[in-house]
Amino acid sequence: MGTNGIRRLNRYREIVSLLVKHGFGYIVQEVGLTDNLTMKDRLIADFKQGNSQEMGYRLRHLLEELGPTFIKLGQLLSIRSDLLPVEVIRELELLQDDVNQVPINEIKGKIQLELGRAVEEVFDCFHETPAGAASIGQVHEAKLPSGPRVMVKVQRPKIKETVYADLEILKDLSKMMENHYDWAEHYHITDLMNELAESIKTELDYMEEGRNTETIQFQFQNHTGIKVPEIYWDYTTAEILTMERLDGIKITEVQQLNLTQEEKRHVADLLIESFVTQILREGFFHGDPHPGNIFYIPETKQIGFIDLGQIGRLSSRKRYDVTTLMIGLMNEDTDLIVKAMYRLTYVPTSVDDKRFYDDIDRVSNKFSHTTLGEWDFGLTINELFSIAHNHQIYIPTDFMMLGKTLITLEGIIRDIDPSLNLLELAKPYSQQLLMERFNPVKFGKRLLNDAEDLTKSVTKIPGQIEEVLQKTSEGDLKVKISVHELEDIFAKIDRLSNKISFSVTLLAFSIVVLGLIVGATFGTNTILTSIHALEVGFIIAFLMFLWIIYSIIKTGRF
Structure with a gap:
């Protein structure tokens, strides 16, 4: 084993030992990593699960002790409210770097x-x-x-060597988890780890x-x-x-300056305008806007941004859909909200569209009786994510990062002045974006782009049909089927084959009975009749018939 292999093995043992130390030994046991434990670690392993708050506390301290890679993992998980209980999320938000x-x-x-x-x-x-x-x-x-x-x-x-080794281990662990837990496979834990790896490599x-x-x-x-x-x-x-x-103070310390209500409103307006520009106009925004990364400069009355290692990106199409979502929320338009959610997430074919619509409509109606100034935007976003989770809709990390950014922004504004509200402040900008959306020049350009995309798709259809027909005639047509679909197909084949078997067996038994009737009617005295071969054959055929019927029913596929 080379030096890198030994270093990686030792790191494995360290990670496993810390998992056990902080009460996560059951994970070690279930994914098959107990061989990496020393005898002492195995003896002190505690395989009990605590409540969500206790788990979050232990998880936070575990990640802090594991080091930079795992702290970044915790920060990434802190935006995944669709994966973890709110108590755990709150603990992960306290991760100290x-x-x-x-x-x-x-x-x-x-x-x-x-x-x-x-x-x-x-x-x-x-x-x-x-x-x-x-x-x-x-x-x-x-x-x-x-x-x-x-x-x-x-x-x-030497931080890169440590981080890169940890990332390889995290990839291994994510694959193990997907092999042992259905939820890990459903939520694409391996993909999540790959996103983490790319994010940390960028920060390095x-x-x-x-x-x-x-x-x-x-x-x-x-x-x-x-x-x-x-x-x-x-x-x-x-x-x-x-x-x-930048010579300034943390944005959350603004309230210590004894600013007037008008001056506080100005600071909040600058924050809203800056993120509207970053998110909805440019699609390139600060992905970690916690109070330590946003400054207020009293001398110049400016907002300052630092620590831009973590960035969120939105394509023009996603910016359009996010704007649609915001307009839908502000106007209590369920149709717009559902349309935007479908375009911003990965929706499985098994989703019940009517139930999903009704759940979104329930949230929309819930807040329709709340004045805009009292609307809790963070609670609304979390409700939408929770509904998506309940319908097994996968939310991409960039959308989760956007939601987390807006929730953080709302919290900062409340710290500046509790009477200020994010949606109330953002409404003039949303109206401006709505006007821009239907600007004749931009609207025409968007229609032209959609027409070009449609034209490209239509012109490809004849060639695609010809290719399918050609492959069919040559016997080379390949169809991609998911494992879930494959199981359904096999089940239907089993049912069909069982019905055929039942029919053939019934036919064979009918022939035997018919033969007995004919033999009894027109039979002659032979050696076979003397030993009652027909009766014995009937009994054997009848027992085989019962056995085949029992076997078919036992499969449950008939």
Whole structure:
């Protein structure tokens, strides 16, 4: 076994031991990982399940102790309200990314390795005490020779090796879970792990975060109320990120400034406008807008965004559907809400359309008697996700991330001023989007695009029909059938074959009876009649007939 294999095996044992330590030993046992436990671990294993709150508490501490990869996993799961109880979600939202500081000599060595010069040569001033230490990177204040004050994010040494090894283990574990749990297969746990892997790999590339920051900056280049830090590319690599320092306070600390009601409304309006622009106009939005990543700059009365490693993306079609959903919610239009939900999720063919519509209509009616200013938007979104879950409709992660972002935004606005309401503030923007949707130029362009797509589809039909007929005539036609459909087909074949067997058996028995009647009527004295062969044959045939009928009934497929 090579060095990587040994390291991976040791990490497996560490993960399994921590699972047991935090009360998740039953998972270890069921997926077949007990061989990775030491005798001591097996003796102290506790295979009992607690309530949701206790489970969430233990899960949070387990993930924190397992390290950066698993903390990111917990953060990803915290947006999956369709998978976990609300008590567990609340605990996962408390996941702390604070870890021990990296020694300053290692940080300086990393900077020299990446930038090719000693820290003293790169910066006029470099604060050795970090401004923040997270599981992937550590941030230090500095000053460039040209004068600007900056924040320098330095990636932890050897963090990539640890994360990449953990991601491989998580992929293995997700496959084991899908093999042992139906719910894991239904919710595409392997796909979820793949999304996590891509997300973390992106976060490990600081060049990508720099490009994300510039993209958001470009969205607001002409907006004086929104500030995104400048990236200094000459001092940035895949593992070093140098950006402009924003002098402000966390957005949740605004209430400590004794602002007037009008000033608070202005801050909330800036937040709403910024996310309407990011989500519904550009389709490129801050995927982790917790209060620590959003600043308020009192001197300039600006909103500032930092830490743009995690980004949400929406195609133009999805932006259209999200707008449809928002308009449907605000106008209590069940038809629009259902249409948008169907387009934004993966709906199985087995879904009961009428029941789903009625459940959505129930939510719509529930909030129709609530004034817009008192409407709990977060509760509404969670109700929609819960209904989708109950109907086994799969919600893609990007849609879940969007929902989580809007719920977080609603919470921030309430912290600024409890009397402010997200939907009430957003209504003018939704009306503007509605007007834009039916703008003759844009409406005509959308119709033209749809017509082009339809034309392409129609022109392909003759060729597709010809191909199907050709393959049919040559015996090469292949049909894809799901496992569930295959089981139904086999069941129908069994029923058909059992009915044929029953008919043939009944026919054979009838022939035997007929032969007995003929023999009795026209028979002569032979050796066969002397030993009662016909009677014996009748009894044997009758018993075989009963046995075949019993076997067919026993299968339950008749």
